[in-house]
Amino acid sequence: YAFCDGSGWYKEAVPFGHPRFGQLLTCACRLDSEDQRRAARQRQRLARFEDEMGGELAGSTLDSYDLGRARDAAARGTMAAALDTCRAYVDQPRGWIFLYGPTGVGKSHLAAATARAIARQHDVTLAYISEPELLKYLREGWGKQGDESEDARLSLLQEADLLVIDDLYTEHRGKDSTWADSKLVALTMPRYQHERLTIITSNVSLDDIDEPRLRSRIKGRTSEDYAGRNQRLLIRNADQREGGKR
Numbered sequence: 001y002a003f004c005d006g007s008g009w010y011k012e013a014v015p016f017g018h019p020r021f022g023q024l025l026t027c028a029c030r031l032d033s034e035d036q037r038r039a040a041r042q043r044q045r046l047a048r049f050e051d052e053m054g055g056e057l058a059g060s061t062l063d064s065y066d067l068g069r070a071r072d073a074a075a076r077g078t079m080a081a082a083l084d085t086c087r088a089y090v091d092q093p094r095g096w097i098f099l100y101g102p103t104g105v106g107k108s109h110l111a112a113a114t115a116r117a118i119a120r121q122h123d124v125t126l127a128y129i130s131e132p133e134l135l136k137y138l139r140e141g142w143g144k145q146g147d148e149s150e151d152a153r154l155s156l157l158q159e160a161d162l163l164v165i166d167d168l169y170t171e172h173r174g175k176d177s178t179w180a181d182s183k184l185v186a187l188t189m190p191r192y193q194h195e196r197l198t199i200i201t202s203n204v205s206l207d208d209i210d211e212p213r214l215r216s217r218i219k220g221r222t223s224e225d226y227a228g229r230n231q232r233l234l235i236r237n238a239d240q241r242e243g244g245k246r
Helices: 028-052 054-058 073-091 107-122 131-140 150-159 174-193 212-222
Strands: 096-100 126-130 162-168 197-202 232-234
Touching: 054 107, 073 096, 073 107, 073 232, 096 107, 096 212, 107 126, 107 162, 107 197, 126 131, 126 150, 131 150, 131 162, 131 174, 150 174, 162 174, 174 212, 212 232
Parallel strands: 096 197, 096 232, 126 162, 162 197
Antiparallel strands: none
16 A cells, blocks of 8 residues: 555556556555445345345244154155255355255255355355345335335345345236336346356246246256256155244
8 A cells, every 4th residue: 555655546657658558557555445335235135125024034043943843754855955965065155055945944944054154254245035025126216216216226135245046936916917027037047157146936837837948947947967966956855834834
């Protein structure tokens, strides 16, 4: 930082006629400060998504995922496999995770717990949103400007280090189906391209996702070839919501 004496700008000691003679250059201290401000602003904007988890999911941990709730050995096997994969993902996060199965078997619990553990252990920005809330969030940005515009809202989720998309394809969309799919494609495309961590839960299998581009991206980032382990996991069990699990 000695280049600028705290001003944020400096000139190089180069002879007259040099391309940078007399040119003001941005000091590293100013760049660092701007990066810090951008990071702080992003974390502030993303804080709302922590709140969206609600008290139940925000308090979930991998240790509190209760295998004792399994209705039988087969169900316990699927739950244990999902838990083991999520623990491995926390230690070495790579690719995406896709958790699917019937309603109320603890998919959201695992997704939220895994994401929060990664955010703490690896110091990354985290966003959580369900598909219905995602579409509502984007609709509310229609016609707005600045950080609240639809494009800015979408960019925030595209750029988060780690994103949880809960309840994918679990709500009937009616006439909005094409629009909803286009937004999911727009959301996942840069996350796929830039290899950003993503955890997805759904009541439907990957083969039941109609949008081929979305299906292909999930398949590509959850495959053993890419992630080093299979990260598409079916969880079967009795509905646990009566005991407080989603």
